[in-house]
Amino acid sequence: MSETSVAAPADLAELRAMLSAVAGPINFIGGGTDMLIAGRPMPAVGLLIDLSRIAGMAFICADDGGIRVGGATTVAAIAAHRGIATRLPALAEAAAQCGSVQIRNRATIGGNIANAAPAADLVPVLVAAKARLGCIGRDGASRELAICDYAPDRGFLIAEVILPRDGLLPRSAFVKLGPRLDLSISRLNIALLAEFQDGRFGDVRIAAGALGPRPLRLRIAEAALAGRKLEHATLRDFLAALAADVDAAIPGRNSQAYKRRAISGLGLDLIAQAVGLSPRDQLFEDVVQ
Missing domain, CATH: 3.30.390.50 (CO dehydrogenase flavoprotein, C-terminal domain)
Structure with a gap:
């Protein structure tokens, strides 16, 4: 029998408390496209945290400064967002070419990064735009990393993607x-x-x-x-x-x-x-x- 347990925190405060309280392995699932489509197995042990219901993790803010995208924001939402299409057309185009309609409606920007596939479509745009990642560590504390310094085995949850204004070229x-x-x-x-x-x-x-x-x-x-x-x-x-x-x-x-x-x-x-x-x-x- 599997020793995996599943949790679905309602907000970031509950998530942070959960991360700091759990001693064993923790895995995250957002859209879950690798499990549903690619057949990746469920984790055998530890806590699996469902990110899809967390308030405040799915958003896009494209104002006159930089662009901020919540880690649980779907690829479809990025492809359809007018502000991103205006400020960073390459990201909207990469999102529009990422998989099928069904995959885009489930896949998230955080998952596209954390999955660490060499051919991930969104990541080259983010690298060229000097993106930074707002992450949450196992202690529940926030950290900010350059996308080039992120590694999935470090256990950080990607809460948001930050595209600074000085990284966005015309x-x-x-x-x-x-x-x-x-x-x-x-x-x-x-x-x-x-x-x-x-x-x-x-x-x-x-x-x-x-x-x-x-x-x-x-x-x-x-x-x-x-x-x-x-x-x-x-x-x-x-x-x-x-x-x-x-x-x-x-x-x-x-x-x-x-x-x-x-x-x-x-x-x-x-x-x-x-x-x-x-x-x-x-x-x-x-x-x-």
């Missing part, structure tokens, strides 16, 4: 490559945040998933775009830099050659989306010839 885009058009798990995904004015890039941040155990910044590609005019030479250097980032991330991997080629097409689509051009624009067509 242009953003997200693209992915999967094995089929619908319900695809990314074989490669890329997010870009950038300043772009009068045909020239300013600050640029790019992050990619499915190139390693966790999404990572593509520093060589960032440097190839930053401060440069959008023209053929820039795009050619950008594509070469993307390939170099792949080589640095997965040297000797069987998928290296494939992803070096695949990232070029995704990279051009990413730039086109960010600057508001068609990927069939002559500028991009000339580069791939």
